[in-house]
Structures are given as structure tokens and as C-alpha cells.
Amino acid sequence: QKEVEQNSGPLSVPEGAIASLNCTYSDRGSQSFFWYRQYSGKSPELIMSIYSNGDKEDGRFTAQLNKASQYVSLLIRDSQPSDSATYLCAVSPDTGNQFYFGTGTSLTVIP
């Protein structure tokens, strides 16, 4: 059974702070890792993808991957109220095209 675990939250941070979202996965053969943002009642939208160990930065977002620890995280710098949403971690195994999603972490940025 391939598991993707996330702390469901809710996580609250003040505006301008750094939000840190974490995800662990059970399948050591996983190759691709994604973070999606989902506003209430809306579809998930892709924020970041990361495939190799280390950090990947895109604007205010930084994804971090540690395959040895089976851990992937997302940092949001200078958090804005518009960042308030549920963040889904998704992991793709080494074969196939399906993704395994975590249950999501609810983030609230307080103005």
C-alpha cells in the first residue's frame, strides 16, 4: 500500500511569515513529487514539481526533497491571505502514470 502522509492542520501563520508544509511517503521507488493547491470547492492546481534531492525555488515557493528520508516539503515565503487553501502533496511511483495524493494540509494566512 503506497501511503502519502500529511499533517491535516489547520496551519495558521500571520501574513508575511513563512509557512512550512510537510509530506512523507512510503514507496521508496517514487520518482516524481508535486505540490498542488486547492481552494475550497475548486480543482487542484499545480504549484511545484521536484524530481531530485535538494531544493527547488519558484518565486515565493521552495520545494525540498530528501529521498533517503522519504520526505518532501513546501515552504511559502512572505505568506499572503490569498495563499489560504489546502495544499496537496502528490507522489508518482517509478512506473505508471497515477499519482498518490496525501489528504492535504489546510493553511490559513491571517492578515
Added chain:
Amino acid sequence: NAGVMQNPRHLVRRRGQEARLRCSPMKGHSHVYWYRQLPEEGLKFMVYLQKENIIDESGMPKERFSAEFPKEGPSILRIQQVVRGDSAAYFCASSPGQDPYGYTFGSGTRLTVV
């Protein structure tokens, strides 16, 4: 360039009826995936299809659920004899090819069984 189109957006069915959910992938995308999201839960993979082929249906319930992606027209997820537990948001995603591309999701169909 239209995104992934799903219809209807909302669907209400009585117990025992059939539900048909449609998904038209993005232009140029030949891979379609269906996911179900139950209230307060994450997205659960159901099925992966290419034109006229089911590639992976490991997430599909064994009974009452079926999916197709014909040569012409949208992909269809069919749920026969719906029960209250089928109430969920059903999302379709498409991609242009093999991983590691991320998906593009449609807006979803919210099925309510009364």
C-alpha cells in the same frame, strides 16, 4: 486553449439511478485520469485511460463503476445503481504523455446521491 472540461458541474441522483460523468481532455492530451475526492479526504486514483484503452483501473471499485475513453468523444465515468456513499467530487485530469509531467485537472463533477 481550453482546459480540461468536465460536465456536469453538479449532478444529483436518487439511490439506484445511474450517473454519467464526462471529461474532455486538453487539446493534445491523450492520457486521462479519474480521481474521487470524498468530503474531508484526499484525492484517490480510480482509473487511467488512453484512447480506447484502460491502462490502469486498480483504483476502481469492482462493482457498479466503469470508465471508457472512446476514439471519438469525451471520457465517460459511469456509476450504476448509485448509493449515498458515492456522493463525492469526481475530478478528471489529463496529460500529454508519460510522467513526470504534472496533471491538469478539470473543475470536477460534484455528485450528490439523495
